[in-house]
Amino acid sequence: MIRFLKTTPKSRSLRLGVLITLLTAVALTFGGFYFIAYRLASIQGRLPVLGDFISSEGDTTNLVLPVSDFSFPEQATMPEGVLTPWDGTGRVTVLVMGLDYRDWLAGEGPPRTDTMMLLTLDPLSNTAGMLSVPRDLWVSIPGFENGRINTAYFLGEAYQMPGGGPGLAVKTVEQLLGVEINYYAQVDFGAFIRFVDELGGVKVDVPKKIKIDPIVGDPIKLKPERQTLDGELALAYARARNSEGGDLDRALRQQQVIFGIRERLLEPEDLSLLITKAPALYAEIASGVQTNLTLEELIKLAVLAQKVPEESIERGAISASEVIFAESPDEQSVLVPLPEKIRQLRDEIFLVSTGTLGPLTPGNSQERMAAEGAKIILLNGSLSEGLASRTQTYLQSQGANVVETSNGEFTNHTRIVDYTGNPHTVQYLTELFGVLPGYYELQFDPNSSVDVIVTLGVDWSTLEIP
The missing domain is CATH 3.40.630.190 (LCP protein)
Incomplete structure (x- = not known):
C-alpha cells in the first residue's frame, strides 16, 4: 500500500x-x-x-x-x-x-x-x-x-x-x-x-x-x-x-x-x-x-x-x-x-550544465528570477506604512514582475506562498527577505491568476530596503 x-x-x-x-x-x-x-x-x-x-x-x-x-x-x-x-x-x-x-x-x-x-x-x-x-x-x-x-x-x-x-x-x-x-x-x-x-x-x-x-x-x-x-x-x-x-x-x-x-x-x-x-x-x-x-x-x-x-x-x-x-x-x-x-x-x-551537484551559485539568482517572470503580489503585513509600495519599486528595478500591492494580515515574519511552481523567484525572494524555514509554502493551483504572494513582515520593515 x-x-x-x-x-x-x-x-x-x-x-x-x-x-x-x-x-x-x-x-x-x-x-x-x-x-x-x-x-x-x-x-x-x-x-x-x-x-x-x-x-x-x-x-x-x-x-x-x-x-x-x-x-x-x-x-x-x-x-x-x-x-x-x-x-x-x-x-x-x-x-x-x-x-x-x-x-x-x-x-x-x-x-x-x-x-x-x-x-x-x-x-x-x-x-x-x-x-x-x-x-x-x-x-x-x-x-x-x-x-x-x-x-x-x-x-x-x-x-x-x-x-x-x-x-x-x-x-x-x-x-x-x-x-x-x-x-x-x-x-x-x-x-x-x-x-x-x-x-x-x-x-x-x-x-x-x-x-x-x-x-x-x-x-x-x-x-x-x-x-x-x-x-x-x-x-x-x-x-x-x-x-x-x-x-x-x-x-x-x-x-x-x-x-x-x-x-x-x-x-x-x-x-x-x-x-x-x-x-x-x-x-x-x-x-x-x-x-x-x-x-x-x-x-x-x-x-x-x-x-x-x-x-x-x-x-x-x-x-x-x-x-x-x-x-x-x-x-x-x-x-x-x-x-x-x-x-x-x-x-x-x-551535473548537466550547472557544474555543481547543489543549487546554483548566488550570482545567477536575479537573472533567473527575472527570466521566470512570475506574477507577484506584495502584501504589507507590518505596521510600516507604504512598505509594499517601496518594496515593489525596488523589486521592479531588479526585473521582478510585481503586479499588485495591498495590505495583508499582520505577521512578524515574511511569508511566501507559491501557487504555480516558481523555484527561481522563490529562491531570490527567500534570500532577499531572509525568509525563515516554515514560512514558505507551495499551494498548487493551476487556475491561479497570480504566481507568488509575499506577505511582508515586521522583520522586513526593520531593514533598510536596498
Missing part, C-alpha cells in the same frame, strides 16, 4: 492529478522518472541502439575475476544518519526500486530489488537526470560486507534495520555514488502489470529477436517489429536478461517501455478513457506503490518537472565500461564497480 507521511484533502481534481503522478511512477520504475518521464519521453533521437552498453571485443573490463566472500554478521549495525528531506528549492534526488515479491510469497524471505534507478531534479537550474544501477553490482553494504546491490533491500528487511529495506538500499547507493538521497519510491510488479493492462498495452519497437519469459505462461519469442505488449509481456521485455548485453542493456528496453507508456497516455483517443478509469486506476496503482514522499511533495515535483527543458535532461546506465566482470564465491556472475569511472558517469548525468 502506498504510504504518505501526511494526508491532505482529496478533491476530485487533486485525485486525478495524483493518479497521473502515480501511474507515471509505476512506469518510472522500469526506466523513467515520474516527474521527468513526460519530458524524457518526448526527446527524439537520443536512444542508443541495443549493444551500446556492451564492452567491445578485447576490452579488459570483460576479464572474469574472483571477488571476496560475502558474510553476514550475527548482529548487523546500521550507520547513523537518516534521509535528509528536500528543502523545497534545491536539488532533490530519489531512489526508485522495482520489487519482485515472488520470493516473499514462496516463503523465501523479503524481496530483492529487480530494478534500481537514481533520479535527480534541480529546479534552480531546470535540469534533471537519471542513472540506472545494475542489480548485480558487487558492492559494500553498510553494516554488512560485500554483496549484490539488489540484496541491500532484502537485508534491511530481514535484519529489521532502521528504515527497513528502503533505508539500507538508499544508504548503499549513497555510499556507491557519493550523493545524498532524499527520497525513495518502490513499485511491485503486480501494480505495473495492472497499469499497463488498463492502458490497453504499450507499443514497443523491438529491434531484434528476443526471448522473454513472462511470470505467467510459457516463454515467448518477440520478432523485430513494432508490436503491442500487454502488462505481462511488457514486464517480461523490460526484465529480460538473455540478450547479448544481459543485465547491462536492460536499461534500454526499460526506457523503450516508458516511451510506449508515454504514447498511450498522450493519445487523444485514450485520454478520455483514462479519465473515466481514474478512480479504479488510482486504487489499483496506490496498492502497489510505497514511498516516503508526501502527497504535497509529489505534486510539487510534478509541477516543477514540467519546466525542465528537454535538452537539460540527461540519462545513462552503469555499463560495461564502468565495471569488471567477475564471479562471486558461489560462482555467480557479478559486476565489480570501478568507482572513479562510475562517479565520472554520475557527474555527466547529474
